Every structure is written in structure tokens, then in C-alpha cells.
Amino acid sequence: MVNSFTWMIGGPQGSGINSVAENFAKACIRGGLHVFANIEYHSNIKGEHSYYRLRVDSREPRSHVDWVDLLVALDRETMFGDLNKVHPTHRGHRHEVSPGGGIIYDSSLKLQPESFGRDDIKLFPVPYMDLLIDALKEFGKDKELSKYQVMVNTIALGASIGLVDYDFDLATEAIKEGFTGRKAALGDLNISAARHGYDYAKKMFGQNAFPIRLRKQPLGAKRMMIRGVQSIAIGKLKAGCGFQTYYPITPATDESEYLESHQPDYNMIVVQAEDEISAINMATGAAHAGLRSSTSTSGPGFSLMAEGLGWAGITEAPGPVIILWQRAGPATGLPTRTEQADLRFALHAAHGEFPRIIIAPGDVAECFYDTFDAFNYAERYQVPVIILADKFLASTYKDIPLFNTDGMKVDRGDLVQEEDLAKSPDYKRYQFTELGISPRARPGLKGGVFWTTGDEHDEYGHITEAADLRVRMMKKRMNKVELAGQVIPNSKKATLHGPTSAPITLVGWGSTKGAILDGMEDLRADGIETNFLQIRYVNPFPTDFVQKVLSSSRLTVAVENNYSGQMAGLIRERTGIAINSKVVKFDGRPFSQNEVYEGVRDAVRDGAKEVTLSHA
Amino acid sequence: MLELKNYRTQVHNDWCPGCGDFGIVNAIQMTFLEMQLEPHRIGLFSGIGCSGKTPHFVNAYGFHTLHGRVLPIATGAKLANPSLTVIAVGGDGDGLGIGAGHFVNTGRRNLDFTYVLHDNGVYGLTKGQASPTLPKGLKTKSMPAPSIVEGINPIAMAIASGYTFVARSYALDVRHLKATLRAAIEHRGSAFVDVLQTCPTYNDINTKEWYAGDDLPSKAPRLYKLEETGYDGKVADPTVRDETNSKKGNALLKSFEWGEKIPIGVFFKMEVATFEDQLANRMPALKEKPFVEHDIYSRDISPLLDELA
Numbered sequence: 001m002v003n004s005f006t007w008m009i010g011g012p013q014g015s016g017i018n019s020v021a022e023n024f025a026k027a028c029i030r031g032g033l034h035v036f037a038n039i040e041y042h043s044n045i046k047g048e049h050s051y052y053r054l055r056v057d058s059r060e061p062r063s064h065v066d067w068v069d070l071l072v073a074l075d076r077e078t079m080f081g082d083l084n085k086v087h088p089t090h091r092g093h094r095h096e097v098s099p100g101g102g103i104i105y106d107s108s109l110k111l112q113p114e115s116f117g118r119d120d121i122k123l124f125p126v127p128y129m130d131l132l133i134d135a136l137k138e139f140g141k142d143k144e145l146s147k148y149q150v151m152v153n154t155i156a157l158g159a160s161i162g163l164v165d166y167d168f169d170l171a172t173e174a175i176k177e178g179f180t181g182r183k184a185a186l187g188d189l190n191i192s193a194a195r196h197g198y199d200y201a202k203k204m205f206g207q208n209a210f211p212i213r214l215r216k217q218p219l220g221a222k223r224m225m226i227r228g229v230q231s232i233a234i235g236k237l238k239a240g241c242g243f244q245t246y247y248p249i250t251p252a253t254d255e256s257e258y259l260e261s262h263q264p265d266y267n268m269i270v271v272q273a274e275d276e277i278s279a280i281n282m283a284t285g286a287a288h289a290g291l292r293s294s295t296s297t298s299g300p301g302f303s304l305m306a307e308g309l310g311w312a313g314i315t316e317a318p319g320p321v322i323i324l325w326q327r328a329g330p331a332t333g334l335p336t337r338t339e340q341a342d343l344r345f346a347l348h349a350a351h352g353e354f355p356r357i358i359i360a361p362g363d364v365a366e367c368f369y370d371t372f373d374a375f376n377y378a379e380r381y382q383v384p385v386i387i388l389a390d391k392f393l394a395s396t397y398k399d400i401p402l403f404n405t406d407g408m409k410v411d412r413g414d415l416v417q418e419e420d421l422a423k424s425p426d427y428k429r430y431q432f433t434e435l436g437i438s439p440r441a442r443p444g445l446k447g448g449v450f451w452t453t454g455d456e457h458d459e460y461g462h463i464t465e466a467a468d469l470r471v472r473m474m475k476k477r478m479n480k481v482e483l484a485g486q487v488i489p490n491s492k493k494a495t496l497h498g499p500t501s502a503p504i505t506l507v508g509w510g511s512t513k514g515a516i517l518d519g520m521e522d523l524r525a526d527g528i529e530t531n532f533l534q535i536r537y538v539n540p541f542p543t544d545f546v547q548k549v550l551s552s553s554r555l556t557v558a559v560e561n562n563y564s565g566q567m568a569g570l571i572r573e574r575t576g577i578a579i580n581s582k583v584v585k586f587d588g589r590p591f592s593q594n595e596v597y598e599g600v601r602d603a604v605r606d607g608a609k610e611v612t613l614s615h616a
Numbered sequence: 617m618l619e620l621k622n623y624r625t626q627v628h629n630d631w632c633p634g635c636g637d638f639g640i641v642n643a644i645q646m647t648f649l650e651m652q653l654e655p656h657r658i659g660l661f662s663g664i665g666c667s668g669k670t671p672h673f674v675n676a677y678g679f680h681t682l683h684g685r686v687l688p689i690a691t692g693a694k695l696a697n698p699s700l701t702v703i704a705v706g707g708d709g710d711g712l713g714i715g716a717g718h719f720v721n722t723g724r725r726n727l728d729f730t731y732v733l734h735d736n737g738v739y740g741l742t743k744g745q746a747s748p749t750l751p752k753g754l755k756t757k758s759m760p761a762p763s764i765v766e767g768i769n770p771i772a773m774a775i776a777s778g779y780t781f782v783a784r785s786y787a788l789d790v791r792h793l794k795a796t797l798r799a800a801i802e803h804r805g806s807a808f809v810d811v812l813q814t815c816p817t818y819n820d821i822n823t824k825e826w827y828a829g830d831d832l833p834s835k836a837p838r839l840y841k842l843e844e845t846g847y848d849g850k851v852a853d854p855t856v857r858d859e860t861n862s863k864k865g866n867a868l869l870k871s872f873e874w875g876e877k878i879p880i881g882v883f884f885k886m887e888v889a890t891f892e893d894q895l896a897n898r899m900p901a902l903k904e905k906p907f908v909e910h911d912i913y914s915r916d917i918s919p920l921l922d923e924l925a
Contacts, residue, residue, distance in 0.1 A: 223925065224924035225924055225925075226924050230924065238917050241912075242907045242908075242910075242912050243907075245692070262920070264899055267901050267902070267907060267912055269695055269696075269907065273688065273721075274717050274718060274721035277717075278685075279688075281681070281682070281692065284689060285679070285693040285696070286692035286693060287692075287696075288689075288693060289697045289700075290697065290908040293696070307685075308682065308685065311682050311689075405917070412913075442908060443656070443697060444677075444699065444906075444908070446654075448656065448677075449675060449677055449678075451672055451677075451678040451679075451680065452678070452679055452680065453672070453679075454664075454681065454682055461678070462625075463672060
């Protein structure tokens with residue numbers, strides 16, 4: 001078989017599996033192949049088991065699968081799990097190796113082939129340490145073995161490339177890029193390590209030891225390897241965001257760190273706040289002051305932000321844009337694992353009623369485009385905008401074409417200038433207007449002095465408790481979501497993927513998009529024809545479109561990474577339509593392609609109202 | 617020439633007669649007048665409580681924020697537009713109870729702004745509960761029993777947190793308060809002013825008469841001015857660690873003086889790089905003009921994409 005391959009590297013946290021997997025992925029992309037790479041890790045700094053899965057294909061994979069063709073084990077636990085522990089978390093990945101697949105492991109473990117309990121897979125023992133010492137010798141560094149021990153991961157990468165017979169130069173190139181400047185010498189050391197692994201595999205296991213081959217394909221247009229945190233960060237930079245706040249939290253922090261590292265080139269203030277309460281309020285203060293602003297967090301932080309969100313709402317702040325990187329809750333939950341259980345929370349966080357816009361991008365590309373739009377809406381409608389992403393999107397790498405920024409335009413809404421203010425004295429920040437949106441000044445502008453308060457207020461922004469004003473101000477604010485709903489095209493709010501005539505409609509939102517799209521192909525191959533309604537705007541909700549699609553479907557199945565089927569509930573609330581069955585997963589792990597297939601198949605064939613999946 | 621009326625609004629003031637807040641808002645307006653600050657160059661921020669209403673009575677950009685959150689919101693606005701004169705006001709419960717974390721961390725940043733604490737020992741608007749600054753053992757009018765927890769020392773806390781200008785004044789001595797506020801606003805860095813304030817409705821202990829020393833055998837006022845005693849809290853050279861430490865130590869000692877004699881005036885002052893200065897070192901464009909006036913809306917992201925390709 002050629003160019004359809006899933007590789008996995010596992011080891012204790014701190015063993016550098018990320019960089020090795022990303023180098024392999026990069027080498028594949030440079031050879032015209034496509035990748036989908038996701039990581040699972042514990043809430044731990046060093047020692048606990050983590051693994052990185054890399055799927056490579058000639059066509060763009062949009063999800064992962066639950067099997068592994070070639071497993072690289074940096075330790076014993078990767079193969080056999082932690083069953084010796086009082087509370088084991090996994091039984092090892094040897095069970096996931098596909099029939100005919102193989103395992104690369106450290107020969108010094110001296111494992112008996114029988115101990116794997118698999119006679120349908122191939123074993124590739126590699127003397128990690130001996131090869132590393134050989135590699136170090138070339139640089140006279142073999143006396144410093146302990147310092148370079150982590151490089152056994154690169155030995156294993158080299159061996160993997162040898163087994164799938166891929167172009168070694170592409171790997172060299174990828175490794176080199178990771179070590180520039182002062183670290184360049186380290187790059188050469190790593191290349192040598194990879195070479196030793198590669199040569200060993202070729203020599204010891206022979207040309208045809210492994211059934212899957214990777215072959216270069218002609219290169220098309222330039223592609224990048226990107227994950228959600230980068231996509232959203234770049235979306236913010238493109239949108240002219242000038243202020244980002246955060247409090248350290250998994251999995252959101254990578255986004256802020258990415259922005260902070262690019263601060264000098266893009267003139268953006270990044271502030272690490274004392275807590276998320278401060279983070280959202282700083283961002284709202286900056287938005288009121290006229291700077292596009294944003295904050296980024298996950299569920300526990302967003303819980304603290306509820307109060308500030310309400311203040312942004314009632315004061316009609318032009319932002320912030322809040323990125324909610326969902327993870328498995330409640331409380332600390334599974335802090336490094338994924339979930340889509342904050343849909344309802346995002347919709348209703350904070351006391352009282354106020355407008356908010358909520359967008360749920362489905363993949364890394366949508367992360368970029370939706371983030372850009374979010375800033376325009378925040379300023380145009382003077383509302384907080386929430387982007388609902390999750391840990392899976394945050395940390396999953398994909399290769400995609402470079403973003404197309406043609407026609408992307410910053411729209412700052414009705415932001416008045418001093419000339420406008422000079423022409424019309426008696427400026428009122430909360431003026432009732434025909435459209436329902438008040439012209440917005442910013443502190444510093446002459447003639448624009450305004451007051452703003454979290455109390456109910458009059459047009460000037462002064463406190464009122466008058467009943468009639470309260471009613472008018474509530475209507476003014478609440479109407480803004482409706483207005484946004486009329487202006488934002490349906491094509492952005494929801495998409496029907498696949499044949500419109502399909503009798504079965506899968507419904508999903510956010511990061512399940514890829515697995516659903518890939519799973520649909522397996523379903524079709526099995527004679528189950530489906531289409532997929534992807535809901536991207538939670539608020540304003542595309543009620544008419546959803547109603548139209550679902551009412552012409554014979555069977556509807558919601559696929560959600562949560563316990564209760566929150567989107568299914570929202571659909572019922574907005575359209576009155578009850579989704580027929582739910583395929584849910586709430587074990588903190590993302591849906592794979594085969595899970596979507598199996599879950600939907602069972603729901604369709606058995607008519608199950610609810611299917612709960614857990615493969616991990 | 618700006619006049620006092622340029623800093624006033626027509627908003628109805630519903631503070632209790634005799635409230636210390638009047639002294640504070642008057643002093644704020646008089647300071648603006650004296651400094652001839654243009655109203656549109658000022659951002660006045662408040663928390664929640666009686667003092668929270670302050671911005672509504674002042675003609676300047678006014679932000680009446682959330683309980684305890686005045687400092688983060690003021691920080692965001694100041695960073696977006698460092699050319700504004702930013703003043704934050706709030707009660708002692710607001711700043712040292714619900715907002716204590718923000719109080720500490722704002723001090724650490726040394727942002728160039730002024731924070732005025734309305735310090736009257738009670739939560740007025742919720743009808744007289746003990747606030748964090750009420751000393752242990754005291755029972756004000758509406759409390760069911762005396763407080764059994766220690767009061768916070770705001771001056772000591774400000775010095776420990778990193779505020780680079782720390783002073784105390786008195787709401788009923790508008791002249792002293794005005795001079796202190798001006799010094800605070802003119803200070804480059806985070807300035808904290810603890811304003812002792814009477815609450816005629818709920819604090820029946822720390823009254824105007826109490827501050828005047830009417831209950832003391834000497835009948836001498838409790839408040840005395842630090843500067844009249846030869847005390848000098850200013851660090852001449854912040855690069856000299858010993859001097860900085862000893863000035864901080866002196867200020868801490870002074871801050872615990874409470875009872876028959878209560879010092880007011882500047883406890884501590886030191887000029888070092890502000891948060892904005894340090895950001896401008898990272899991003900020189902900030903030195904030219906605030907980011908709200910920069911065109912950051914046509915950024916070229918292609919280098920970032922190439923980096924990932």
C-alpha cells in the first residue's frame with residue numbers, strides 16, 4: 001500500500017515526541033503528501049504517557065483513525081500500558097496496531113515476541129542507545145550521552161522513515177529548520193541521529209519489511225502546517241487586534257504565547273493578567289478605549305469571566321473577542337482533554353440578558369476566517385463575541401493552503417471622529433438611533449465625553465432606574481443580535497455538506513467537522529447515504545436554514561463531543577425539531593473517522609436514540 | 617482657561633449629607649482645574665458602591681465598572697491609550713476585599729495612573745457592614761457584633777505590592793487632598809492615595825469629631841502631616857538597593873501608626889520605568905503615539921504564513 005498511513009510515537013512527557021512528530025509531518029508535506037496530526041497528553045510536566053498520532057495520506061485527511069500502522073514506542077508503557085498502577089489509564093497501544101503493521105521499540109528492553117500477544121504484527125527492535133552513541137561519536141559528544149539522551153526519539157524517526165522507504169532528505173530539511181542560529185550544531189547532531197536510525201532499519205529489516213510505503217507526490221500550491229491556536233492568533237493579527245490578555249491555562253495559553261512572540265513585529269500588547277476576571281475586564285477596558293481587543297481561555301477561566309462578560313454586554317463595549325478553548329469539565333475535569341460541553345454555557349454565561357455573538361469554527365482554516373469576522377462584528381454591533389473552539393482544534397496540526405486574505409476588510413462600525421463630534425454637540429454614547437446602534441466615541445476625542453456604567457443607564461450613560469428607559473434600553477441591546485442575524489449571510493452561519501437529497505442528515509458543530517466528513521465516506525461505502533449540517537453560528541442562530549434542512553430529512557443524527565447533545569437541544573429550542581438520535585462522546589477524546597462511522601451506523605441500523613462512544 | 621464648571625455635570629447627587637465622598641469629588645475637580653486638564657483627556661474609573669457614582673458627577677470620560685474590577689478596566693483603557701490621564705476611585709471593600717487580587721497585581725505593573733481609595737471602614741451602600749479596613753474589635757452602628765478579624769493596612773499593602781507613590785490624605789481636608797492628588801497624578805508610575813473618609817450614616821466611630829481628636833484629653837487632632845515632621849519618603853536613587861529598602865521600611869513602620877496620632881502625606885515615592893515604558897522598549901512604535909492612533913488594520917501576515925509553510 002502506498003501513501004495511506006498512520007504513525008504514532010508514544011513516550012513519557014518530556015521525551016520530545018512533539019518535535020519529532022512535527023518534523024515527520026513537515027517532511028511529508030514537503031513531499032506533496034497531506035497530514036493530520038493530533039496529540040494526547042496528561043496534565044503533567046514530565047513522566048506521564050503521551051502520544052502523538054500522525055496520519056499521512058495522498059488526499060487531505062480531515063480526521064484521525066483509531067488504528068496505527070507503525071507504532072514508535074520510546075518506552076515500555078507505550079506498548080503495554082500502565083496496568084501495574086493502582087488506577088490504570090490505558091492498556092497500551094499494541095492493541096491498536098493494524099494487522100500487518102509494526103512496532104519500533106528499544107531492543108535493550110529484551111522483550112519476548114510472545115509478550116506482545118499479537119502474531120499479526122511485525123516487531124522492529126532498534127538499539128536506541130547504541131545508535132545514539134554512534135551518532136554522538138561523530139561529533140565527539142559521546143561522553144555527554146545523558147545530555148543528548150532525548151535524541152533517541154530522532155533515531156526512531158529515522159528508523160520509521162527507513163521502514164516506509166520515504167525520502168530521507170526531506171526529513172533532513174525539516175530537522176534542520178528546527179535548529180537555527182546558535183542551535184544549528186544541534187541540528188547536525190539530530191540529522192546524524194536520524195541517519196543512524198534510517199540506515200539501521202534499512203540494513204537490519206531489509207527493503208520489504210513493512211507493507212506501507214510513502215512516496216513523494218507532485219507539489220501543488222504552497223501549503224502550511226498549522227494548528228488552531230496559530231490560526232486564531234493569526235486571525236487576530238490580520239483583524240488589527242492590538243490588545244490580548246490571558247491567564248495561563250491549558251489549552252489556551254499557546255495562542256497568547258504565539259502572539260507575544262510576535263509582539264514587536266505587529267505592535268500588539270499582550271498582558272498576562274492576575275486571573276481571568278482581570279483578563280476579560282482589561283480587554284473590555286481596552287475595547288472601550290478604542291483598541292481592538294481579545295482574551296483567550298478555557299472553561300475554568302471562562303467561568304470567572306462571566307461577570308465581566310455581563311459588563312461588556314450592558315455597556316455595549318465594542319468587544320472583546322473571547323476565545324473559549326473548551327476542554328473536558330466541569331471544574332478541572334480532564335484538563336488536557338477535549339470536549340464540546342460549553343455551548344450552553346457560552347450562550348447563557350452571566351446573569352441577566354444581553355446580546356452576544358457566538359461562532360464555532362469547524363477546522364483550522366475556519367478558525368482564521370471566523371476570528372477575523374469576530375472583530376468586525378464586535379465593533380459593528382458593540383457586543384462581546386465568543387469563538388467556541390476546543391482542545392482538539394487547538395493542538396491538531398493539519399496542512400492547508402495559505403490563507404486567502406483577498407477581500408478581507410476591517411469594518412470598525414460607527415466609530416465617530418472629532419470632526420463628527422464638532423458638528424453635533426451634545427454627544428450621547430447610548431443614543432437611540434433608527435438602526436439601533438449608537439455612534440461610538442473613544443476616550444481622548446474632543447467632544448466625545450461619555451459615561452458608561454454597568455447600571456441601567458440613559459442615553460448619556462448615566463444611571464437610571466426609570467422603567468420606560470429600562471424597557472427601551474433592553475430592546476435596543478437585545479435587538480442587536482437580530483440585526484446581526486439579518487446582515488450576516490446564511491452561508492457563513494451554517495453549511496450543508498454532501499448531497500442535499502440524502503435521506504439521513506448528520507448534525508454537528510465545531511471540531512467534529514473533519515471526523516464527520518471523513519466518516520460519511522465510510523458510511524456511503526457501507527450503503528448509508530448521509531449529508532452533514534454544520535452549524536457555525538450558535539448566535540445569531542440560522543433558524544430558517546436549519547429548519548428547512550432538517551424538515552426534509554428522513555432521519556437526523558447529532559454527533560457531539562459532550563454528554564447531553566447540547567446542539568440537539570438548542571435546535572429543538574430554536575426550531576421545534578427533535579433530533580432523532582445522538583451519537584455522543586465525553587471521555588475527553590476527540591471523534592475519530594471510524595467512530596463516526598460506527599456510531600452513526602449503529603444509530604441508523606438499530607434505531608438507537610443514543611450511542612455513546614469511547615475508543616480511547 | 618478651564619473653569620470649575622467645566623468639570624461638573626448636572627447629574628443629581630444622592631450621597632448622604634455630610635458624606636466624605638463630597639470632599640473627594642470636589643478635590644478631584646479642583647485638581648483637574650489647577651492642572652488645567654482637558655476633560656476629554658481624562659478617564660475617570662470607579663468600582664461599585666457609593667464612591668462608584670463619582671464619575672457621573674465629573675465631566676470627563678467616565679467608567680462606572682464592576683465591584684472590585686475598577687483596576688483591570690482602567691488598566692486596559694490606559695494601555696490602549698497611554699496618553700490619557702487615568703484616575704481610578706473605589707471603596708475600601710471594592711479595592712481590598714473583592715478586588716484585593718487586582719490591587720496587588722496592579723501595583724506590581726507600575727502603570728502610570730492614580731488610584732484613590734475611599735477608606736471609611738464600612739460598606740455603605742449595603743448598609744454598614746464591616747469593610748476590610750475596619751480595625752479588629754470595633755463595632756460600627758449597624759453591625760450586630762464587633763469585628764473579629766484584623767483590618768488591612770492599605771499603605772503597607774500598597775508598598776509591598778509595588779506602587780511607586782503611596783500617600784494618605786483626608787476627605788475633609790480638601791486642600792491637603794488636592795495637593796496629594798496632584799502629586800499622585802504628576803507621579804510617573806502607579807500612585808496610590810488612601811483617603812480617610814467619614815461615613816456619617818454608618819461609621820459612628822471614625823467620625824469627623826474623632827479625627828479632630830475631640831475624645832482625646834489633649835483635644836489635639838489625630839491627623840498630622842508627615843512632611844511637617846521632616847519625614848522624607850522619596851527614594852533619591854532607585855538603583856541603590858539599600859536606600860530603596862530603607863525607605864520602604866520607614867514607610868511600613870509609619871503606616872502602622874494608628875490611634876491617637878495618624879500620619880497623612882506621602883509615605884513613599886520612587887521613580888522607575890513604568891509598564892508603558894517597558895512595553896515601548898519592546899515595541900518602539902508605542903513611543904510615537906498610542907496604539908489607538910496607529911493603523912494596525914492593514915497588517916501583512918504573509919511572513920507568518922511563510923514561517924508555517
